[in-house]
Amino acid sequence: MRKVSALLLASERRAISGLAGLYASRMLGLFMVLPVLALYADTLTGSTPLLIGVALGVYGLTQAILQIPFGLWSDRIGRKPVIAFGLVLFALGSMVAASADSIGAMIAGRALQGSGAVAAAIMALLADQTREQVRTAAMATIGLSIGVAFALAMVIGPWLAAWAGLAGVFWFTVLLTLLGLLVLWQWVPPAPRRQRHRDVSMDRRQLKSVMARPDLWRLDTSIFALHFVLMAIFVAVPYRLLEAGISAAHHGLAYLAIMGLSFVAMLPLMIVAEKRQRIARLCVLAIGAIAVSLAGLGLPVSEGYWLFVWLFIFFTGFNLLEATLPSLLSKLAPAGAKGTAMGVYSTSQFLGAFLGGTLGGVLASYGGLDAVFLGCALLATLWWAAMLKMPSPPPLTSEVVALDDTEADTMDVLLERLANVAGVEDVLVVPEERLAYLKVNRQQLDQTALAKLVTPLKP
Structure with missing residues (x-):
């Protein structure tokens, strides 16, 4: 096993800042509608409280259906093309909603917005771009960006709607999405590798046990x-x-x-x-x-x-x-x-x-x-x-440890040694990924014993 400096590399800083901004701008576009749609949709043909409610929430249905397929698709053809395609769908949905003169068209636009379900692909690209030692902090940055986006949306949405109408909110979302595409291709570095990450990606083999x-x-x-x-x-x-x-x-x-x-x-x-x-x-x-x-x-x-x-x-x-x-x-x-x-x-x-x-x-x-x-x-x-x-x-935290080219027959030995370290509650060693996933109790963790395992095991 090896330890790597937890200081961010320049490429990691660009990936984290770019992808967190991209994620936040997308969520800002979705959330800005929340405080204004009920007020401004009354002028749409066929509008009723029921259909306004559907328009508010329908993006969640298409997100729920498509987020896992988009994530799996990104494993096959690449993260950036899938994210770009999802952002294009999101922009098209925003355009449909901005041009809507009926509640049916508004619902269609919101559903199309949700069909750009790129959250899993963005997280996977961030995992591709960051080392295991800094990945938790990188993911926390994404989480923080979502909270900030929600708070800003509650303020910006009503102001923008009062100034430019409901259509203005959606056209502003289109602008944010176009800027997001620019950030994706010009600021976020190319991923050095593409693989499945168990701390980010869905694994269908684990689904039954998790549920x-x-x-x-x-x-x-x-x-x-x-x-x-x-x-x-x-x-x-x-x-x-x-x-x-x-x-x-x-x-x-x-x-x-x-x-x-x-x-x-x-x-x-x-x-x-x-x-x-x-x-x-x-x-x-x-x-x-x-x-x-x-x-x-x-x-x-x-x-x-x-x-x-x-x-x-x-x-x-x-x-x-x-x-x-x-x-x-x-x-x-x-x-x-x-x-x-x-x-x-x-x-x-x-x-x-x-x-x-x-x-x-x-x-x-x-x-x-x-x-x-x-x-x-x-x-x-x-x-x-x-x-x-x-x-x-329990006060557990997740750790992901990179492995050197350890022989397969020593993996069981490594697994047993890690499991026997005081404070290590759960271990999963994945040979094909050259990673060990740990759940540790920081209050009980034997740091000295764990540090001794930071040298390659001999067969």
């Missing part, structure tokens, strides 16, 4: 429910802000204040929970807060300043879960199966977005705005009850 684990199912259910309620309530939240006397042009300022305060509130909670190993309890608390806030939004007490109180509570809980659920997944996923676990997790997220938008439209059509919030509150209460007994995960 059979109750602890991972809890996380899949959580991200499903989280994005379900997010999409559902944005059928109604913009109208609540109008009722509170805030014009559509100023919704961005309202979201800016709410999101900013929620980020400030969540940071100390996350730090304390991580330090005291209470992440699971924090998740249950956040789910409970979401359930209470949704109930509050559906009752008469949501009037006046209480509307902003409930929205602040909701987004604090949302941001906490959006940040902690992937961390829990990383801790709980078996060694070498993180990519597969993340594939199931992401599919659950996209399905939640689709069904949430659709059901939110149904509830708004037949029960009004209050029914949307109260229906989501009921779902969140069931979700909270299902998560109550979730055990706190």
Whole structure:
């Protein structure tokens, strides 16, 4: 085995910055529609609350169906061509939505946007471009970019729609996508290799074992429910802000204040929970807060300043879960199966977005705005009850160690030696990849014993 410096190479810095920006700009284009579509789609022919909900969430359906095929396709023909094709589809979908004069055309455009399902291919290209020692930090940068994109979208979307209309939001998305294509081909370096990465890519051989684990199912259910309620309530939240006397042009300022305060509130909670190993309890608390806030939004007490109180509570809980659920997944996923676990997790997220938008439209059509919030509150209460007994995960982290050209018959010896190191909880050695995937308990890890294995094993 070998150790390599964890300092970023110039090519790695370019790959991380370029791909994180590309991922964030794509998510920004998807999220900007969230706070404005319900308000501005009323002018489209055939528009109803149900169909507006479908338009909000339909991108999740095509994302869920196509993200795994796109990832597998990139393994075969190359990352950049697949990513470029997906971005072209995304741009075409944005153009269709920008030109739509009916709700049917809007739904078609949003579905076409979602068909550019390049998230897995982007992550795989980032893995190709980075060494194992810096890959975790690289992936964390992508995760951070998504959070920033969501916060910016809540602010930029309403401002852009007030200035240029709903079509302007989609044309701005087209511009972002064209810039993304330029970044992909001119800034992101060519990948030195192309292979499957078990910490990033889906492995169908591991799918059954991953899906059979109750602890991972809890996380899949959580991200499903989280994005379900997010999409559902944005059928109604913009109208609540109008009722509170805030014009559509100023919704961005309202979201800016709410999101900013929620980020400030969540940071100390996350730090304390991580330090005291209470992440699971924090998740249950956040789910409970979401359930209470949704109930509050559906009752008469949501009037006046209480509307902003409930929205602040909701987004604090949302941001906490959006940040902690992937961390829990990383801790709980078996060694070498993180990519597969993340594939199931992401599919659950996209399905939640689709069904949430659709059901939110149904509830708004037949029960009004209050029914949307109260229906989501009921779902969140069931979700909270299902998560109550979730055990706190052990303080495990993932490690990927590169192997030298070790003979195949020494792999079993290597596996046994790694497994016997104190603090190493799980090991997977993959000879064809020349990698060892470890799950380690940092508090118990015998660093000296592990360091002794950093020399090639002799047969």
